[in-house]
Amino acid sequence: MPDDFEAMWSDLAPLGRSAASGGYFRQPFTAVESELRWWFLDQCAARGLFVEADGNGNLLAWWGEGSDAVLLGSHLDSVLDGGAYDGPLGVVSSLAAIDLLRSRGVVPGRPVVVGAFAEEEGSRFGIACLGSRLASGTTTPEAARELRDRDGVPLLDAMAAADVEPSLGRAGWLDRIGCFLELHVEQGRDLVDRDEVVGLATEIWPHGRYRFDFTGEANHAGTTRMEDRHDPMLSFAMTALAAGKQARLSGQRATFGRVDVAPNGTNAIPSRVTAWLDARCETDESLLRLVSEIKRQGTERAGRDGTRLIVTSESVSGSVSFDPVLTASVRDGLSGRWGDVPVIPTMAGHDAGILAAAGIPTAMMFVRNPTGISHSPEEFASMADCVAGVEALADAIEGLVS
Amino acid sequence: MPDDFEAMWSDLAPLGRSAASGGYFRQPFTAVESELRWWFLDQCAARGLFVEADGNGNLLAWWGEGSDAVLLGSHLDSVLDGGAYDGPLGVVSSLAAIDLLRSRGVVPGRPVVVGAFAEEEGSRFGIACLGSRLASGTTTPEAARELRDRDGVPLLDAMAAADVEPSLGRAGWLDRIGCFLELHVEQGRDLVDRDEVVGLATEIWPHGRYRFDFTGEANHAGTTRMEDRHDPMLSFAMTALAAGKQARLSGQRATFGRVDVAPNGTNAIPSRVTAWLDARCETDESLLRLVSEIKRQGTERAGRDGTRLIVTSESVSGSVSFDPVLTASVRDGLSGRWGDVPVIPTMAGHDAGILAAAGIPTAMMFVRNPTGISHSPEEFASMADCVAGVEALADAIEGLVS
Secondary structure, eight states: OHHHHHHHHHHHTTTTBOTTTSOEEOOTTSHHHHHHHHHHHHHHHHTTOEEEEOSSSOEEEEESOSSSEEEEEEEOOOOEEEOSSTTHHHHHHHHHHHHHHHHTTOOOSSOEEEEEESOSSOTTTSOTTHHHHHHHTSSOHHHHHTOBOTTOOBHHHHHHHTTOOOOOSOOGGGGGEEEEEEEEEOSSSHHHHHTOSEEEEEEEOOEEEEEEEEEOOOEETTTSOGGGOOOHHHHHHHHHHHHHHHHHHHTOEEEEEEEEEESOOTTEEOSEEEEEEEEEOSSHHHHHHHHHHHHHHHHHHHHHHTOEEEEEEEEEEOOEEOOHHHHHHHHHHHHHHHOSOOEEEEOSOOHHHHHHHTTOOEEEEEEOOTTOOOSSTTOOOOHHHHHHHHHHHHHHHHHHHO | OHHHHHHHHHHHTTTTBOTTTSOEEOOTTSHHHHHHHHHHHHHHHHTTOEEEEOSSSOEEEEESOSSSEEEEEEEOOOOEEEOSSTTHHHHHHHHHHHHHHHHTTOOOSSOEEEEEESOSSOTTTSOTTHHHHHHHTSSOHHHHHTOBOTTOOBHHHHHHHTTOOOOOSOOGGGGGEEEEEEEEEOSSSHHHHHTOSEEEEEEEOOEEEEEEEEEOOOEETTTSOGGGOOOHHHHHHHHHHHHHHHHHHHTOEEEEEEEEEESOOTTEEOSEEEEEEEEEOSSHHHHHHHHHHHHHHHHHHHHHHTOEEEEEEEEEEOOEEOOHHHHHHHHHHHHHHHOSOOEEEEOSOOHHHHHHHTTOOEEEEEEOOTTOOOSSTTOOOOHHHHHHHHHHHHHHHHHHHO
């Protein structure tokens, strides 16, 4: 197994990698993502898995037919300048786990499926987990048809350009899934600090993306007196500081990581600053409270600056608890070789969260990340830990299919 | 004259205009700027003016030969999403003033030249007045060869792509110029408030552009605790607020109008925020003081955020006083028809400032802008005021050439 496993990583290593930063740019329905799709199809063909494309950009590779399937997998796309593991680790490990189960002579009593979900990061069309949202009916085809990327390209055009036949909407495969187990690189230092290789997830924090449009009045940066300005950059700056402070005080998370300025010239006061807030909280109530407090402070500052703030919720996901029965059963399957693996919360969104909210019994397994860093070229997992992750995944599946 | 004059404006109106905002995008050495150059060449040919291209992207149209010439003109490029008048008003009015002088039967005793200077706004290569800086030796060809636009295209490649034969460096025409009179739309409300149509300039405030590079550590926006972050967006936000406050308190100008974020993804803490400060002050000393105070506050905040700030001066222009003798003589030439026109300072940089600092006796004439707004689609001048500006310019030239 290790040989094939390392070969898969070697195949993937150069795809979409920036020589400058070492990070990955694997946006959905681009040339590089097409390469990733072809790679996935080749791997499935080599294993004799039947691949189903669902018209939402998702690919599902079936080992066996029928219903009550055990769904594995994750996604192949990345954030802008992301790491190698967030997403691909789940897909590669699932394929390797099938190899390992076969080498153990396991004949599963129910189908095993490896999913590769589209636009999990929302890095191109702004909605995270877009593929699983569409497949589960969480996002409607009508809403998705309105989506545009940063260059104004509609989702359907992007799909067609990437030779993905679009047929948006709830997917038939959903009815044939009995449970979903997503393996993912850890995006924090919990397992490192506990000195554990693998862990399971209890829940996903509620989280959302909110677009803050600050509009002011473009004018000359030299001739316009400070007191005559309506500068949306100042309103944004105050709001970004308020977001950081509010989240810190309440032990939650708030980030402005993306900003778009118009006209974005050095010697012109901007006419518009658009910034996207990513907010995550322990409870649905605290998320509402955090976002409305940031919005309140931003609006107050905009009032003083003579600018205007409009906040649009682009995607909001409520709290998701993973299935306690499935999680306990996966934990039991691991206990022989792994002892009592830790069960920890995650502040990151995942396709697992979308399918769990849609009623599929779902669990998540994490593999240790020694840097604790994710969504960055610094994201890491050792090959030994990745191999251990495959073994743990195979153990868990074996417990579920026998 | 009004017919030809209005025809020139009709020619220019559609070139580089955004249907969405109504603003202009006329970046140097682009397809649209080539159209503007061809338009200028056609206009000069129709008037029998000999056009000299100086290898720095500047065009000079000569009415008469020899030295001690009266240079007129301005520029055709715009800021991103700029107005119709900043630049073109000076070029169009100079051509129209020649028409008017000819219709008056004036035979000038010295050459009259209309200049169209390249990249006055610095909107593509970051250095304002690049054409006049190169022609006057203020910027060296070596420094200019290092310039890249936002897409990484070098200046020389951009020039070549626009069929501008590059031959950077101090221009021979400079030795044949006796004085420079630049007409420009006013970029403030001084003339409106005084109820005057035209005015002259005393001086240009010292001003500069400074690149602020804030570097931090990219990480996951959900899983990274606020206290573990090194978020350069927060360091920038604090610096932008500090700049606004310092400038307001001291009666100066400071603007962050351009920002570039990496990787600029909603769910990733940025690894880098680069922002450009435009600062303008009454004296060279106060400019130094303002910028160093902004830098000090930014560096202090970066220290607290665990990020790093490096500030690079991209272009700094000291205080420029226009030639008092030339200005008085222009004012005399105007007094018959216009009375005592006001003489006011400007906080905007102009090619006139570059040539004045290079030793050319220089004056500036402003035409009223009822909105007071510039570097914006809102910039305006009425056709009646523009015609008055042409008449005033012709009167001034007549005083200088007879």
